[in-house]
Amino acid sequence: MLITEIERDEVELYPVAGGHLLVLPMYALGVECGGSTTGFASPADDYIETHLDLNHYHDIKRHACFLVRAFGDSMSDAGIQENDLLIVDTGLDYRENDIVVCSINGSYKAKVIRREEEKLYLVSRNPQFAPIEISEFDDVRVFGVVKGFSRNFRK
DSSP, X not given: OOBOOOSSOSEEEEEOOOSSXXXXXXXXXXXOOSSOOOSOOOGGGGSEEEEEEXXXXXXXXXXXXEEXXXXXXXXXXXXXXTTXXXXXXXXSOOOTTOEEEEEETTEEEEEEXXXXXXXXXXXXXXXXXXXXXXXXXXXXXXXXXXXXXXXXXXX
16 A cells, blocks of 8 residues: 655755854774675774864755755655755755655655656655656745755764
8 A cells, every 4th residue: 555645744944054163073994884894993093084074075055055854754765764854955956866855735845856758756765655746736846955864863
């Protein structure tokens, strides 16, 4: 059975706050996230290689970016989970397979816009959710492209 709609909006909008830059230390050490480990850690890996400004890393422009909080699991196959903060850039033109934040008839969603033949669809990245066909009578607005996200593993 496919879930066709969620009653509540799927995202909550937040502005990107101005003020101080967030600069964190970035270590030369890479971490294995696959199924095997190889080699040994180097003692030199204990040293900071550089500092990383997360605004620079995500190319956040205060005038063109905002944050949204994700709700639900319609984008789970894209790695987006409930309460993730999505980084949305309004200055980017969306391309095939980009995740966008949009509204359809007043309901905010994070979806992929896909063209099939002569029709447009808002597509989830979870096969349990049916694509939403966009008709000429729908009020659809694309606010920006999701360029990254942040997840809090521990509160």
